[in-house]
Amino acid sequence: MSPSPAPSAPLVLTMGDPAGVGGETALMAWAARTAGQGLPPFVMIGDVDWLAALSRRLGLGPVRAVDSLEEGPGVFDQALPVLVEPLAVPAQAGKGDPANGRAVIAAIERAVALVAAGRAAGVVTLPINKHVLKQAGFGHPGHTEFLGALAARHWPDLPAHPVMMLACPDLKVVPVTVHLALREAIDTLDEATIVACATIVAQALTRDFAIAAPRLALAGLNPHAGESGAMGREDITIIAPAVARLRAGGIDARGPLPADTLFHAEARAGYDVALGMYHDQVLIPIKTLDFHGGVNVTLGLPFVRTSPDHGTAFDIAGRGLARPDSLIAALRLAAGMASRRSAS
Ligand SMILES: NC(=O)C1=CN([C@@H]2O[C@H](COP(=O)(O)OP(=O)(O)OC[C@H]3O[C@@H](n4cnc5c(N)ncnc54)[C@H](O)[C@@H]3O)[C@@H](O)[C@H]2O)C=CC1
């Protein structure tokens, strides 16, 4: 096990794709730290020259290089503290460059090493561009899977089963399969995968969200949850047995429920989290309901990780148009989860 972070340990924020909106949202979030946002101190890992130039151009606040994470909280009042991870080539807003992939990945690796050493309270990641990183040779489809691999590296004795959850004040959702082509997601789906995912979700809602007996709603895979087998049999052969196993294990799970009627207000009142069988089944409802308030949280890791729910937004990057709300919510949630864990 790694040491518990000191109560004063800052959050560490990874740079994400420097061609995306991550940098400007970080600067805006830092600027909002005194505006009643109750933001915890955070230290960014990134290229200080890139951030300083971006900040000057958009009229945002100062940035300052720090030599260690521990210097960060002392600097945070005056400037955005930055642990330097140099870019290979200058970042061009809106134009991702695989040449910077190594630095983007290194920032994530360093953040996890800091949290594993007990020096950071949690990891908050800015968006990466999956296509650009794939071109750079990155072997993982997204953070979620990469963080699972890094957890296994730093905590070899602990099981790491990363589970993606997106949360906003009115809804929490989990895709059982994550970054897979739809055809592959359906082929991959089985009872054991659903049970393992839902068990982690139930434990995490109790540990991190103070929900003593979480109510899980599991969406069916097919239209109308298969309409008793008339529109596909996976709901009968895979999802219903998984729900039965979860219930036998003491988890308050229901389903398979038709996905099309799972997200209106009255339906949402009946559960604490909705599990969908594939990415878009549950990410579309939450991003439609609250794009700017949504936070991506990875459950099932031995450390806290959150992220804004949005991506690199190359179409608006570098113009000061991006809203920092989701990042601010991610920073707040990470700090809350970290202090709850250190108190328990
Ligand atoms: N955690 C992560 O690293 C994530 C990375 N991505 C990646 O980002 C890339 C682009 O993904 P897209 O599907 O285009 O989604 P996106 O979230 O980047 O953009 C979708 C739309 O929302 C707008 N938008 C996004 N963030 C905004 C903000 N903070 N304020 C105002 N408007 C905002 C964009 O301008 C665009 O019109 C992809 O490579 C994707 O894989 C997507 C989601 C999360």
Ligand SMILES: NCC(=O)COP(=O)(O)O
């Ligand atoms: N659509 C959410 C998303 O792609 C985020 O993925 P990750 O990089 O946090 O694994």
